[in-house]
Structures are given as C-alpha cells and as structure tokens.
Amino acid sequence: MSTKLLEGGKLGIMSDTHGSLPAWKAALSLFGDVDAILHAGDVIYHGPRNMIPGGYTPADLAEEIKNYKDTLLISRGNCDADVDLMLIDKLAPQYITAWWNGKKILMMHGDNFPLLRKMAFDYDADLAISGHTHIASLIREGNTIFLNPGSTTIPKGKDSASVAIVDENVISILTLTGEVLYSEQW
Numbered sequence: 001m002s003t004k005l006l007e008g009g010k011l012g013i014m015s016d017t018h019g020s021l022p023a024w025k026a027a028l029s030l031f032g033d034v035d036a037i038l039h040a041g042d043v044i045y046h047g048p049r050n051m052i053p054g055g056y057t058p059a060d061l062a063e064e065i066k067n068y069k070d071t072l073l074i075s076r077g078n079c080d081a082d083v084d085l086m087l088i089d090k091l092a093p094q095y096i097t098a099w100w101n102g103k104k105i106l107m108m109h110g111d112n113f114p115l116l117r118k119m120a121f122d123y124d125a126d127l128a129i130s131g132h133t134h135i136a137s138l139i140r141e142g143n144t145i146f147l148n149p150g151s152t153t154i155p156k157g158k159d160s161a162s163v164a165i166v167d168e169n170v171i172s173i174l175t176l177t178g179e180v181l182y183s184e185q186w
Contacts, residue, residue, distance in 0.1 A: 002093040004073060006100040008035025013164035015040035015109075015131025016151035018050065018079070019058035023152035024065070026176040027163045034165070036070070036100075040131035040149070041077025041092070041109035044084040053153045062087035073098065077109040077131065095119070101168055103127060110148065120144050126186070127166070136162045136173045138182040145186055149173055 012031035017024050017039070031037065043065065044058045065072070065088040076085070076092040085092050098105040103126040108116050110130025120128035121144065128146045135157040136150030150162035150173065160175040173182040 002073070002091060002096050004096065004098040006036050006071065006098050006105075009101075009168055010034045011100065011166040012037040013040070013129055013147065013149045013166060014038075014152050015129075015149050016042045016077070016134055016153060017044075017061065018042055018046040018053050018056075018151070018153045019044050019061055020053045020055040020153040021057045021061045021064060022055035023053075023161060023176065024061055026161075027152050030163060030174060030176060030178060031165065034070075037068075037072045038096070038098075038105075038107055038129060039072065039074040040107055040129050041075050042079040042131060043074060043077065043088065043092070045079045045081060046154070047079040050154050055153075058084070059087070065090065073107070075107045075109055078111045097123065097125075105129065117141075117146070120146070127171070135159070136164075136181055138164075138171060138173055138184050140184060145171060145184060147171060147173075150181075152176065 012034040074092040096107045105127045106125040107129040110132035134151035137148045139146045149164035
C-alpha cells in the first residue's frame with residue numbers, strides 16, 4: 001500500500017486506459033490544470049476479454065506516462081503486468097491511500113469490490129475510487145462516496161468513455177467531450 005499527501009483544489013480521476021494514447025490525451029485536455037491525477041489501473045494492456053481499442057498504441061502511451069512530470073498515482077489493475085509497469089516507470093501498488101484537503105481517499109482497481117468496500121469503511125474513507133467495470137458510477141454510502149470514473153477507452157453500459165474531476169465541493173463524472181454524466185456534492 002502506498003500513502004500520499006496531496007494538496008490543491010482539483011483532482012483528475014481516470015481508469016482503464018487500456019493502451020489508448022488518444023484517450024489519455026483527451027482526459028488530460030479535459031482535466032486542465034489539476035493538482036494530481038489518480039489512475040485506478042489497467043493502464044497499458046487491453047486484456048484478453050476486450051477488443052483492441054481505437055488508438056491502441058501501448059508503447060506510445062507508456063512513453064507519455066513515463067514522461068508525465070506532475071503528480072500521477074496509479075493503482076495496479078488486473079491487466080497491469082510487471083513488464084508493462086516497467087515501461088511506464090511509475091510505482092503501481094494494489095492500494096493507494098491519500099489525504100487531500102482533509103479528506104481520506106482510498107483507491108484500488110476494483111476487481112475485488114467487496115474488499116474495497118470493506119477497506120473503505122474500515123479506513124473511514126471519504127472517497128473510495130475504483131475502476132475495472134468500465135461503468136461510471138457515483139454512489140454515497142454513509143459517509144463514503146464510491147467513485148468509478150468509467151473507462152476512458154472501452155466503456156461498457158449506457159455511458160460514453162468518461163473520467164471524473166474532483167474539487168473541494170463537487171465530484172463530477174464527465175464524458176471525454178466534457179458532458180456531465182453524474183455529479184455529487186460533498
């Protein structure tokens with residue numbers, strides 16, 4: 001597990017880029033000037049059960065991520081192999097905890113959501129971030145908000161490819177064109 005202290009007024013949240021450089025770039029463009037990006041895993045490889053996504057250039061995406069100089073926290077996804085993570089040259093622990101503006105954040109990929117849920121309640125997390133399902137969701141349960149930003153690359157369900165932006169007052173899930181899908185005050 002990796003614990004970080006984050007500062008600032010805005011976070012960009014994404015998951016499941018699956019090797020798509022255009023999706024990564026679209027997310028960065030939408031995030032604008034965020035203080036940190038949190039990526040909930042499945043960064044490079046598309047996985048054996050998914051079709052090869054549009055813009056699939058995993059080596060190019062790995063290079064972009066490796067050269068990204070601002071704060072980027074990545075939790076390891078079920079499709080993230082050691083060889084892929086070596087290319088991006090970033091740590092990718094299974095779980096990440098962070099303090100941000102007095103709020104506790106827990107992030108893991110989400111392929112074991114019951115464990116994430118239990119850890120979020122045990123940790124008394126204000127925000128629990130996951131990916132894996134490729135379905136955007138924003139659900140408050142007690143004092144914890146569970147956020148899945150959806151997938152930037154291979155969305156499933158009814159929504160388009162998406163990311164989330166978190167500021168001090170609002171958590172919003174947006175399409176890569178900036179349309180708000182879901183929003184929650186916190």
